[in-house]
Amino acid sequence: MDPSALPTAGNCFIAACKAREVLNHVSNRWGGLVLGALLERNLRYSEIRDRVGGISEKMLAQTLDVLERDGLIARTSYPVVPPRVEYALTESGRALAERFIDLFMWIGTNVETFASAQQRYDSQRDSA
Amino acid sequence: MDPSALPTAGNCFIAACKAREVLNHVSNRWGGLVLGALLERNLRYSEIRDRVGGISEKMLAQTLDVLERDGLIARTSYPVVPPRVEYALTESGRALAERFIDLFMWIGTNVETFASAQQRYDSQRDSA
DNA sequence: TCCCAAGCTTACTTTTTTGTAAGTACTTCC
DNA sequence: GGAAGTACTTACAAAAAAGTAAGCTTGGGA
Incomplete structure (x- = not known):
């Protein structure tokens, strides 16, 4: 602890x-976010790209490289055309993905708290 | 989920x-890291700075501002000289800090896994 | 008077991340 | 031949994050 x-x-x-x-x-x-997206099931590059809103192809490729190097995800390339690549969480990756999804859920469930806190902070700042 | x-x-x-x-x-x-540092107890600016290795005064001040605005931490300033300021986690902040410490612990406990994965990845890349 | 303390702030610079857009590979189909 | 598909790569630019160093405040003590 x-x-x-x-x-x-x-x-x-x-x-x-x-x-x-x-x-x-x-x-x-x-x-x-990429780790969290893979928690549900193995995904292809384009599927990850579509699930993680706002990520560019460049950043997705870069992030996948980094995560693969750390041993958090495994990449499987199939000898077909068009290219077909799948990404899967490793054991380590799953452990981390679970923690991130839990974090996302907590933030998402309490999003109103943050919004009102920001308003309070901003209005207090304006009056100071 | x-x-x-x-x-x-x-x-x-x-x-x-x-x-x-x-x-x-x-x-x-x-x-x-800043949230996690505050989980143990309330801390002053300098105490946070000393616990979070590598953070600059600029980044610490900036991060504290952002976290305070989100309602994750509360800042208490005492009317003394030299200045005395304390930071404490709010309820939301504590919920998130706990999750981050859990994440840190998991990463820290399995650090050898990452190191060897990186070596594997790098040597495979070199031979390709 | 000068120095010190803590918690920042400020100005500028450097580094990192991200964005944008085009390109590549290779088979299959029209 | 051109178009399509997928998974990237590449070159350059822009934006954001982070770093560095100096400065400010104000009371207390030497």
């Missing part, structure tokens, strides 16, 4: 460690 | 919605 109890390489609060590196691969604009 | 079952504003997979906005405030380089 306390990240600082982990060895140096595993402590996300320390900048120069592998855990921080991996954290930054998933806890960013696209990483978590 | 399925984010697409949420109303539009609450579905993180849709780009133009409040949930995505809030997600991007926490699931980024510094947001989750």
